[in-house]
Amino acid sequence: MRRIGRAHFALLGVPATINALAMLVVSFNSTFRTGSGYTWLLPLAVALACLAVAAACAIRRGRDLGWASLSTAGIFVVCLFFVPLVLVILALLVFLPPRPSAAQFGPPPHPLGPGALLLALVLAGAPWIFALVAKLI
Helix, strand or coil: CCCCCHHHHHHHHHHHHHHHHHHHHHHHHHHCCCCCCCCCHHHHHHHHHHHHHHHHHHHHHHHHCCCCHHHHHHHHHHHHHCHHHHHHHHHHHHHCCCCHHHHHHCCCCCCCCCHHHHHHHHHHHHHHHHHHHHHHC
């Protein structure tokens, strides 16, 4: 797994984490609507997909900081259960500079390409399109 830098994590990991938490709230809200049926499944699936992207970005950013993959994944999962801690771990992952010891995990991260901003916009907006579809069903 390649390492990613701070900017890459800020563009992809942070919105994915926030969208995952928001989609979990949307899914939880739709379970208590009367006559809603299974409309909670689509937001839950989107939340799980966002969590997968967020976890992958967090692990790759942790490798850039010199952290082991399992410890980064464990910290990220534990912080998801305590929402205020998610903000702390996101801030740490965004603002901590890379460590020289991270060279053991691979070459330095590549600079952001022109498609990174477009990908970030798509990943930030796509879950809300799915939420709108789930609301209309």
